[in-house]
Amino acid sequence: MQEEELRKGPWFEEEDEQLTAIVEIMGEKRWDSLAKASGLRRSGKSCRLRWLNYLRPNLKHGRLSGEEEKIILQLHKQWGNKWSKIARRLPGRTDNEIKNFWRSHLRKKAQVQEQGYCESFTKSAKQEVYNPPCDTISITTDGSLKASDDPLHALKLSNYAIANSPYESRLTDWASGWLEEQSEVRHHGDCPSLDLCFCYPVWNSEDSSHTSIWSSSGSLWDVV
DNA sequence: AAGGTGAGCAACCGCGGACTT
């Protein structure tokens, strides 16, 4: 019953004032009880979001500067979609703002890259056995991706799928965090190129706490 | 002038982890 009464959608000015007043009294915590105490018909989550992304003092509103854009691009390259982490490096900017910026920015960039990629492959495909990747992946009527029957093409698609899967992102998140703690990285002897390089941290066999990387009890493998 | 389209943004949702009881 209570949940049905909760308001959703855009905030009114009076609601903002009410929220600001109650946050000044109660502080930025216990959002559920804060929401109830305020008399606002909003969830604690909604109040928290509104406060953090819009009402919080010292927030910068408006377009991101060229310098900020540069920092975002650089940090995204380094950390990936760690928006809150990136936002901490940009005082006055919220993770939501940065995420929205990136989405707009990335969409454009991806379109340009894809176009260039297809064009260059289409040119060379006339001379090579290999067809352009753009031809190996087609979008079916239900919106899903379909690989060509050629096993070589299917392999390329599977690599693409792995690289964009939750497993991969979790693995890279985990690995980047873990590798930050390591001072030295060794490269597999058969690295054919930088793109295909297999790297691993130097293992200290005397350190009993790290008997095996694979025995880690973290949540890395707990994917259903 | 009207309709279509895409960009930008605010807000919501679901999940996982931290914290509390």
Add this chain to the structure above:
DNA sequence: GAAGTCCGCGGTTGCTCACCT
């Protein structure tokens, strides 16, 4: 230690507005 609650994060949705045809 288990269960419940809260919080934070990243992904997604939907609205508004400007621009184009």
